[in-house]
Amino acid sequence: MKVCRPLLITLWLSLATLGSSSECCDDWGVDTMKLIQVYDGEPARIKCPLFEAFLKYNYTTAHSAGLTLIWYWIGQDRDQEELINFRLPDNRISKEKDTLWFRPALLNDTGNYTCMLRNTTSKVVFPLEVVQKDQTSCISQSIKPTEELFYLEHTNEKIICPDIDGFYPPSVMPTVNWYRNCVLVKGFHDRYPEGPTLIIGIVRSVYKGNYTCIVSYKENGRTYNLTRTIRMKVVGSPAKAMPPQFSSPNEKIIYELEAGAELVLPCEVYFTFLKDSQTEVWWTVDGKNTDNITDLKIKVSESVSTAELGHKHITRTLTISKVTPKDLKRNYTCHARNTRGEVHQVAMVRMKDGKEYDIYVSYARNAEEEEFVLLTLRGVLENEFGYKLCIFDRDSLPGGIVTDETLSFIQKSRRLLVVLSPNYVLQGTQALLELKAGLENMASQGSIRVILIQYKAIKKSKVKELKRAKTALTVIKWKGEKSKYPRGRFWKQLQVEMPVKKKTRRASINEQELSDSFLQDV
Numbered sequence: 001m002k003v004c005r006p007l008l009i010t011l012w013l014s015l016a017t018l019g020s021s022s023e024c025c026d027d028w029g030v031d032t033m034k035l036i037q038v039y040d041g042e043p044a045r046i047k048c049p050l051f052e053a054f055l056k057y058n059y060t061t062a063h064s065a066g067l068t069l070i071w072y073w074i075g076q077d078r079d080q081e082e083l084i085n086f087r088l089p090d091n092r093i094s095k096e097k098d099t100l101w102f103r104p105a106l107l108n109d110t111g112n113y114t115c116m117l118r119n120t121t122s123k124v125v126f127p128l129e130v131v132q133k134d135q136t137s138c139i140s141q142s143i144k145p146t147e148e149l150f151y152l153e154h155t156n157e158k159i160i161c162p163d164i165d166g167f168y169p170p171s172v173m174p175t176v177n178w179y180r181n182c183v184l185v186k187g188f189h190d191r192y193p194e195g196p197t198l199i200i201g202i203v204r205s206v207y208k209g210n211y212t213c214i215v216s217y218k219e220n221g222r223t224y225n226l227t228r229t230i231r232m233k234v235v236g237s238p239a240k241a242m243p244p245q246f247s248s249p250n251e252k253i254i255y256e257l258e259a260g261a262e263l264v265l266p267c268e269v270y271f272t273f274l275k276d277s278q279t280e281v282w283w284t285v286d287g288k289n290t291d292n293i294t295d296l297k298i299k300v301s302e303s304v305s306t307a308e309l310g311h312k313h314i315t316r317t318l319t320i321s322k323v324t325p326k327d328l329k330r331n332y333t334c335h336a337r338n339t340r341g342e343v344h345q346v347a348m349v350r351m352k353d354g355k356e357y358d359i360y361v362s363y364a365r366n367a368e369e370e371e372f373v374l375l376t377l378r379g380v381l382e383n384e385f386g387y388k389l390c391i392f393d394r395d396s397l398p399g400g401i402v403t404d405e406t407l408s409f410i411q412k413s414r415r416l417l418v419v420l421s422p423n424y425v426l427q428g429t430q431a432l433l434e435l436k437a438g439l440e441n442m443a444s445q446g447s448i449r450v451i452l453i454q455y456k457a458i459k460k461s462k463v464k465e466l467k468r469a470k471t472a473l474t475v476i477k478w479k480g481e482k483s484k485y486p487r488g489r490f491w492k493q494l495q496v497e498m499p500v501k502k503k504t505r506r507a508s509i510n511e512q513e514l515s516d517s518f519l520q521d522v
Helices: 007-017 059-064 367-384 402-411 430-444 464-472 489-497 511-521
Strands: 036-039 044-047 069-075 093-096 099-102 111-117 123-131 146-151 155-160 175-180 191-194 197-202 209-219 222-235 245-248 254-257 263-271 280-285 298-306 312-320 332-338 341-351 357-362 413-420 449-454 475-477
Touching: 036 044, 044 123, 059 069, 146 155, 175 191, 254 263, 263 280, 263 332, 263 341, 280 298, 280 312, 312 332, 357 367, 357 402, 357 430, 367 413, 402 413, 402 430, 413 430, 430 449, 430 464, 449 464, 449 489, 475 489
Parallel strands: 036 123, 146 222, 254 341, 357 413, 413 449, 449 475
Antiparallel strands: 044 099, 069 111, 093 099, 111 123, 155 197, 175 209, 191 197, 209 222, 245 263, 263 312, 280 332, 298 312, 332 341
């Protein structure tokens, strides 16, 4: 709105000069934010706001200074503004100080109304809409009610019929009827009408709804009605408000991805109702707010859903397309804040275990133990249970570097199965290299687990890694012929340590078979 000089200065100069119109002040225009809606056949009023911001001089002072307030209007489907005629025989429309009155307003009164101070260019335009009530209803759905908040379980709350002061003299005692969703409040539990006030004994969630007061009074021998509606919204009590609560991410949810996949991290946060409280949710990557990251791979979206009692759920989803191994090592943290506090939760993101083998078998290279591995272990684990084994002497290519190939095979395996015997711990053997590599990987990266099988007892060993491993890990003992039965205790103990596999037809056994197997292995 363009103003050559502020309105207050214009009015002050106008008063000082008793009507000087030399100042330039543009129209305030149509104030669409103050659309006035009234019911057909009910009294209505429009108060001119030109004096509301002008604290030093009121309507009386301005009028005494010769600044007469005049009213214009332009009806619906009309092109020309006209001066309002206050001398009509029915005296239905009148001007009283700074207020335009309709007793009552009728449908054809709908239009734009202008109040203006004569000898100035200061004016305001108001849209007035006169509406009919819906059939078989006490209100019209086109008039949006004023919403008021009521805290759950608070006692002796009040709904006061709004905007009725000044319509009738204080000496007049109107009749007031209260309705909830247009049903007369009579004998309602915990709700007691007392004239223009409805008392709520204790606020309950089921009491929410539209409460309408219809005020009836007489003036000059005629009965008038005023219809007002308040929407009662029941919200959570501030006494029970909490800091934000996370559904995800959490410690139980782990996001495992392969490089090149899309990472989708939803942050789901529950906020209890808090009046005038901001509810904020945001992601940081390595401590940096995603709003400040320009990486085009990173996108953030948000959805909000409202629950009962004004509580709400906010889901803020972080999406990263075509993640790299580096992306999967970053710190992804979701933060949430309201006036009760700020909390955060880290998303558990890691590289998916894209292993080529289920088990790498490490054993001493001699004829006896090689026969045990190739015939017994491989025969049951691959043929009976369906695991994929990596046996170096069988699966390696000739001409390669033993150390490099060994480490590569271990990295590609989910388990390192160590067949312990006195020959295994001889210094300088490939088997010892395999043991050390597996234990180091297990301790530092956690991408492989070590399983110990005691093929033959080791009396004493100077290998410190083996001593620590035997202390920390379960040792499964091979008992020769007694352990050969594929469904015996040895194999069941071994399966517990193995990666989870879908049962093959031959490996599917019922509980009775397991029970029988224990009896045979005792």
